[in-house]
Amino acid sequence: MVARWGSGTGSDMEPPWGYGPEDGPAVWGQLSSEYLLCAVGNRQSPIDIVGAKQAEVPAVVFHYQSMMLEVQHNGHTVEVASTSENWIEVGGARYDLTQFHFHTPGEHTVEGRPFDMEVHLVHQDEEGALAVVGMLVRRGGAHPVLDDLAEQLPEPGESLAVEKKIAVAELLPEASRIFRYEGSLTTPPCSEGVQWFVFETPVEVSAAALAAFEAVLGNNSRPVQPLNGRELLIDKDPAP
Numbered sequence: 358m359v360a361r362w363g364s365g366t367g368s369d370m371e372p373p374w375g376y377g378p379e380d381g382p383a384v385w386g387q388l389s390s391e392y393l394l395c396a397v398g399n400r401q402s403p404i405d406i407v408g409a410k411q412a413e414v415p416a417v418v419f420h421y422q423s424m425m426l427e428v429q430h431n432g433h434t435v436e437v438a439s440t441s442e443n444w445i446e447v448g449g450a451r452y453d454l455t456q457f458h459f460h461t462p463g464e465h466t467v468e469g470r471p472f473d474m475e476v477h478l479v480h481q482d483e484e485g486a487l488a489v490v491g492m493l494v495r496r497g498g499a500h501p502v503l504d505d506l507a508e509q510l511p512e513p514g515e516s517l518a519v520e521k522k523i524a525v526a527e528l529l530p531e532a533s534r535i536f537r538y539e540g541s542l543t544t545p546p547c548s549e550g551v552q553w554f555v556f557e558t559p560v561e562v563s564a565a566a567l568a569a570f571e572a573v574l575g576n577n578s579r580p581v582q583p584l585n586g587r588e589l590l591i592d593k594d595p596a597p
């Protein structure tokens with residue numbers, strides 16, 4: 358059973374922004390003083406991932422379980438709410454999953470190579486600090502979760518709840534090292550201080566599912582930003 362309801366765009370309380378020539382990434386910093394970091398920040402995301410240093414770093418441990426599906430299109434992306442207790446642990450710190458959402462095409466690149474889509478799993482600790490897990494997606498074989506979600510995508514301003522569960526852990530690559538760096542939100546207000554964890558190994562999604570995401574999302578991708586001397590690390594071993 359699917360329940361649908363209108364919810365507006367989810368952005369009524371913020372200055373409007375988008376991805377077009379008059380409201381897109383090139384001018385975000387001019388749309389509002391609240392978005393100034395989008396123009397002047399020096400630790401912005403996404404980035405081209407190149408020259409990562411291999412390091413002994415705390416593992417990112419995923420504590421994900423199945424959850425009921427609640428999805429909304431907030432006018433900028435399709436967002437899936439975390440409806441059960443899902444979190445990651447990094448060096449003893451816990452970050453709870455709040456939602457995950459999608460960008461087409463992908464935002465991060467690896468050595469200049471773009472990807473067809475990207476999933477951002479947004480986590481927050483008790484103090485409000487953010488940790489985002491990025492998952493790169495390319496066209497290929499069917500994906501156990503993404504292909505299913507592609508059949509449940511709401512239109513802009515619409516929300517839906519589906520009486521079925523998804524296994525959040527099945528979103529992730531089976532074994533992958535993780536790039537990590539300090540960056541920002543990739544949308545206004547482009548707040549910095551975000552800990553980024555981007556899987557090295559991409560996942561695949563079917564051509565039909567990718568087309569469904571693209572039809573609903575359009576182009577909602579921010580171009581890569583300068584690294585500006587930031588440290589970019591990669592695990593020695595795949596995530597557990």
